[in-house]
Amino acid sequence: MENTASGTESGSGAVTAGDDAFASGRPVLFRGATVVTMDPGAGVLPDTDVLVRGTTIESVGKALEAPADAAVIEAAGALLLPGFVDTHRHMWQAPLRGIGVDWTMAQYIEWLMIKWGPLFRPEDIYAANYMTMVEAVNDGITTVTDWSHGSRTPEHADAAVDALFEAPGRARFAYGNVFAPDLGWVVDGRVDQLLKARFSGRPDQLVTLQMAVDIIYGPTDDAREALKFARDRDLPVSTHAGSFGLLGDEQIKFLQETGSLSPSYTLVHASSLSDDAFRIIAETGAQLSISAESELNGGMGYAATTQARRFGVPVSLSLDTEVWGSGDMFSGMRATANADRALAHLHSQQGGEALAINPLRAQDVLEYATLGGARALGLDGIIGSITPGKRADLVMLRLDAPAKTPVNNPAGHIVFHAGRGDVDTVLVDGRVLKHRGTLIGVDQSRARRLVDESLQYLRSQIPDEEWEQALNPSAGATAS
Incomplete structure (x- = not known):
């Protein structure tokens, strides 16, 4: 793939796109890409053009005529796909990136949630959210769900939302508060105030709202009230579920009894639930968010794609926390495929047979990361596939490195061979945010400065010995 220099004429008065070509909001035409549409009716389209006008994908086809004022991106040899969706x-944990790469789930709870989480100020939440959105867009993740259970005060929540509105990209603010003793915070007025002040209720705005409600203490009155609060306001809900030793089938039965489970309810992990729980999930239409890197490394249980497939439960992918995970959807897709296939082979071999076919295909995993994520957020009508009329959340991968040539299986290539370093161009809502591998109109230096300042503050509050113990955990060492 070649990008011609900025300002070069490209027929019909259009110009071949350099970074300055996008400032005026002119139409954008991708010329000659292999388009991985994720639209079930369209599939993969070789040597195909995609025209974006305003916020919308206007047309997809061969040899489209470039509007006179279009910025043309020569995309021959590149893959064009819908942006990834992280559910x-x-x-808020971004300043502590990598501190817990050797942690188990118990150590994560002890170190981060009990000891260090309460140290975060509103400005630390802002810095983390802003930096994460910049990183996500740079990596081709055009929609991120901020599962914000660090929003322990209204000021923390305001800071998180401020960052999402001010940073590039599409976001879902999932309002949570793991530090509260119960779920009374949901109904005390703070959520209603935020809903009225910051969210219009339009499903196509760039930042939307849902609830992040964990049913940790069982079927309590405050949990019933919180779930009713969300239903009364038609707010989607996400809940951690099936985390080994913490959240089991009882939670799923409670959610069913209260009438809470529905297609707008997303269960995160679901890694240690029984078949009976999965039957309930399937019957209600609730969805899963699989975080394979976390589930495999932290000990929540095995990634639940096998059960999801057996019972027909919709799946999306998520990246959980950069305290121990990569924050990279390419790695997340590979972890998902590897986990599913390893389990399938193990079960087959335990039965004395070799597996005849991999039941989870690369195309399935790519759908989880794109259209599946859009579906989980209730946004599949506007994003998740390259379909005329949908919003232009697009990612173009350059494939000019030796390890990326040739491309025989586009979906398989994206899942197993591509990486975030291949992300050449990113559009969100029709706006070009990255081109030629460089972010456009995004203040990366500010993002880095803010998160560095946040880390400096947090380190000033954490004793050196405690920090070293967390970096090099040993059996019996805790944060207490």
Whole structure:
């Protein structure tokens, strides 16, 4: 793939796109890409053009005529796909990236949630969210769910939302508060105030709202009230579920009894639930968010794609936390495929047979990361596939490195061979945010400065010995 220099004429008065060509909001034409539409009726389209006008994908086809004022991106040899959708990430934890790469789930709870989480100020939440959105867009993740269970005060929530509105990209603010003793915070007025002040209720705005409600203490009155609150306001809900030793089938039965489970309810992990629980999930239309890197490394249980497939439960992917995970959807897709296939082979071999076919295909995993994520957020009518009329959330991958040539299976290539370093161009809602591998109109230096300042503050509050113990955990070492 070649990008011609900025300002070069490209027929019909259009110009071949350099970074300055996008400032005026002119139409954008991708010329000659292999388009991985994720639209079930369209499939993969070789040597195809995609025209974006305003916020919308206007047309997809061969040799489209370039509007006179279009910015043309020569995309021959490139893959064009819908942007990735991350349905669950604790963005507020970004300043502690990598501190817990050797942690188990118990150590995560002990170190981060009990000891260090309460140290975060509103400005730390802002810095983390802003940095994570910049990183996500740079990596081709055009929609991120901020599973914001660090929003322990209204000021923390306001800071999180401020960052999402001010940073590039599409976001879902999932309002949570893991530090509260119960779920009374849901109904005390703070959520209603935020809903009225910041969210219009339009499903196509760039930042939308849902609830992040964990049913940790069982079927309590405050949990019933919180779930009713969300239903009364037609707010989607996401809940951690099936985390080994913490949240089991009883939670699923409670959610069913209260009438809470529905297609707008997303269960995160679901890694240690029984078949009976999966039958309930399937019957209600609720959806899963799989975080395979976390589930495999932290010990929540095995990634639940096998059960989801057996019972017909819709799946999306998420990246959970960069305290121990990569924050990279390419890695997330590979972890998902590897986990599913390893389990399938193990079960087959335990029965004395070799597996005849991999039941989970690369195309399935790519759908989880794109259209599946849009569906989980109730946004599949506007994003998740390259379909005329949908919003232009697009990612173009350059494939000019030796390890990326040739491309024989586009979906398989994206899942198993591509990486975030291949992300050449990113559009969100029709706006070009990255081109030629460089972010456009995004203040990366500010993002880095803010998160560095946040880390400096947090380190000033954490004793050196405690920090070293967390970096090099040993059996019996805790944050207490």
